[in-house]
Amino acid sequence: MAVDSNERRVAVLADDLIWASRLVAALERSGARPLRSGTAQQLADLLQQGPVAAVVIDLNGRTYDGVDAVRAAAQAGRPVLAVGQHEDLELRKRALAAGARRVYSYNKLFRDGPQVMAALLEDRL
Numbered sequence: 001m002a003v004d005s006n007e008r009r010v011a012v013l014a015d016d017l018i019w020a021s022r023l024v025a026a027l028e029r030s031g032a033r034p035l036r037s038g039t040a041q042q043l044a045d046l047l048q049q050g051p052v053a054a055v056v057i058d059l060n061g062r063t064y065d066g067v068d069a070v071r072a073a074a075q076a077g078r079p080v081l082a083v084g085q086h087e088d089l090e091l092r093k094r095a096l097a098a099g100a101r102r103v104y105s106y107n108k109l110f111r112d113g114p115q116v117m118a119a120l121l122e123d124r125l
Contacts, residue, residue: 008032008121009051011078013043013069014058019106023056023083026113032121040064040072047076054120059084059091059103067094074099081120083109 010027014020015038027034035052037043043064046052055073059066059082066082073080082095086105095103101120109116 009035009053010117010121011035011037011043011046011052011055011073012057013037013040013055013061013064013066013073015039015061015063016058019058019083022110022113023058026109027056027117029114030117030121032117038063040069043069044072047073047078052078054079054081056080056117056120057082057095057100059088059095067091067098070095070100071098079120079123081116 008031010032012023012034014023020036024034024036035046037046055078057066057069057080070080070082080100082100082103083106084091084103086107092103
Protein backbone atom coordinates (compact mmCIF):
# COMPACT_ATOMS: atom_id res chain seq x y z
CA MET A 1 0.00 0.00 0.00
CA ALA A 2 1.40 3.40 -0.96
CA VAL A 3 1.98 5.89 1.83
CA ASP A 4 0.51 9.35 1.33
CA SER A 5 3.35 11.87 1.06
CA ASN A 6 1.69 13.97 3.77
CA GLU A 7 2.16 11.04 6.15
CA ARG A 8 5.90 11.23 5.56
CA ARG A 9 6.32 14.91 6.42
CA VAL A 10 8.80 15.20 9.27
CA ALA A 11 9.64 18.47 11.02
CA VAL A 12 13.31 19.01 11.85
CA LEU A 13 14.35 21.51 14.51
CA ALA A 14 18.06 22.29 14.29
CA ASP A 15 19.84 25.64 14.16
CA ASP A 16 23.30 24.26 13.40
CA LEU A 17 23.68 24.31 9.61
CA ILE A 18 25.78 21.15 9.44
CA TRP A 19 23.48 19.06 11.64
CA ALA A 20 20.34 20.46 10.10
CA SER A 21 21.66 19.45 6.68
CA ARG A 22 22.62 15.97 7.88
CA LEU A 23 19.26 15.36 9.52
CA VAL A 24 17.38 16.58 6.45
CA ALA A 25 19.54 14.39 4.19
CA ALA A 26 18.95 11.30 6.37
CA LEU A 27 15.21 11.92 6.22
CA GLU A 28 15.27 12.38 2.46
CA ARG A 29 17.20 9.11 2.04
CA SER A 30 14.56 7.36 4.16
CA GLY A 31 11.80 8.58 1.86
CA ALA A 32 10.49 11.33 4.16
CA ARG A 33 9.65 14.90 3.28
CA PRO A 34 11.66 16.99 5.77
CA LEU A 35 10.35 20.38 6.89
CA ARG A 36 13.23 22.36 8.30
CA SER A 37 12.94 24.84 11.16
CA GLY A 38 15.58 26.69 13.12
CA THR A 39 13.54 28.10 15.99
CA ALA A 40 10.91 26.82 18.39
CA GLN A 41 8.39 29.22 16.85
CA GLN A 42 9.07 27.90 13.35
CA LEU A 43 8.53 24.37 14.65
CA ALA A 44 5.25 25.40 16.30
CA ASP A 45 4.13 26.97 13.02
CA LEU A 46 4.95 23.78 11.08
CA LEU A 47 2.96 21.69 13.54
CA GLN A 48 -0.08 23.93 12.99
CA GLN A 49 0.19 24.23 9.20
CA GLY A 50 -0.63 20.70 8.21
CA PRO A 51 0.03 17.05 8.79
CA VAL A 52 3.41 16.24 10.31
CA ALA A 53 4.13 12.56 10.95
CA ALA A 54 7.01 13.06 13.37
CA VAL A 55 9.56 15.53 14.69
CA VAL A 56 13.35 15.31 14.89
CA ILE A 57 15.01 17.70 17.35
CA ASP A 58 18.66 18.58 17.85
CA LEU A 59 18.84 18.97 21.62
CA ASN A 60 21.84 21.30 21.46
CA GLY A 61 20.20 24.25 19.74
CA ARG A 62 21.60 27.68 20.48
CA THR A 63 18.39 29.59 19.76
CA TYR A 64 15.92 27.29 21.54
CA ASP A 65 15.69 24.91 24.47
CA GLY A 66 15.78 21.39 23.05
CA VAL A 67 13.95 19.79 25.97
CA ASP A 68 11.16 22.38 25.81
CA ALA A 69 10.87 21.71 22.06
CA VAL A 70 10.60 17.95 22.70
CA ARG A 71 7.87 18.60 25.26
CA ALA A 72 5.90 20.86 22.91
CA ALA A 73 6.09 18.42 20.00
CA ALA A 74 5.15 15.45 22.20
CA GLN A 75 2.22 17.39 23.69
CA ALA A 76 1.11 18.12 20.12
CA GLY A 77 0.82 14.36 19.69
CA ARG A 78 3.82 13.83 17.43
CA PRO A 79 6.42 11.10 17.88
CA VAL A 80 9.74 12.77 18.68
CA LEU A 81 13.24 11.59 17.97
CA ALA A 82 15.98 13.65 19.61
CA VAL A 83 19.68 13.81 18.86
CA GLY A 84 22.50 15.07 21.05
CA GLN A 85 25.94 14.51 22.50
CA HIS A 86 26.46 10.92 23.61
CA GLU A 87 28.21 11.98 26.80
CA ASP A 88 25.44 14.33 27.97
CA LEU A 89 23.42 11.68 29.80
CA GLU A 90 21.49 14.21 31.89
CA LEU A 91 20.21 16.05 28.80
CA ARG A 92 19.27 12.76 27.17
CA LYS A 93 17.32 11.69 30.28
CA ARG A 94 15.51 15.04 30.38
CA ALA A 95 14.55 14.69 26.71
CA LEU A 96 13.12 11.22 27.34
CA ALA A 97 11.19 12.50 30.35
CA ALA A 98 9.83 15.34 28.17
CA GLY A 99 8.41 12.86 25.67
CA ALA A 100 11.11 11.85 23.18
CA ARG A 101 10.62 8.27 22.04
CA ARG A 102 14.36 7.88 21.55
CA VAL A 103 17.46 10.00 21.99
CA TYR A 104 20.32 9.11 19.70
CA SER A 105 23.89 10.34 19.64
CA TYR A 106 25.14 12.40 16.74
CA ASN A 107 27.41 9.50 15.84
CA LYS A 108 24.48 7.06 15.59
CA LEU A 109 22.53 9.43 13.35
CA PHE A 110 25.61 10.08 11.23
CA ARG A 111 26.19 6.33 10.74
CA ASP A 112 22.64 5.00 10.56
CA GLY A 113 20.48 8.04 9.88
CA PRO A 114 18.31 6.74 7.03
CA GLN A 115 17.55 3.49 8.86
CA VAL A 116 16.72 5.32 12.10
CA MET A 117 14.48 7.77 10.26
CA ALA A 118 12.72 4.96 8.39
CA ALA A 119 12.01 3.27 11.74
CA LEU A 120 10.56 6.54 13.03
CA LEU A 121 8.24 6.76 10.04
CA GLU A 122 7.23 3.13 10.40
CA ASP A 123 6.56 3.78 14.09
CA ARG A 124 9.09 1.21 15.24
CA LEU A 125 10.83 3.50 17.69
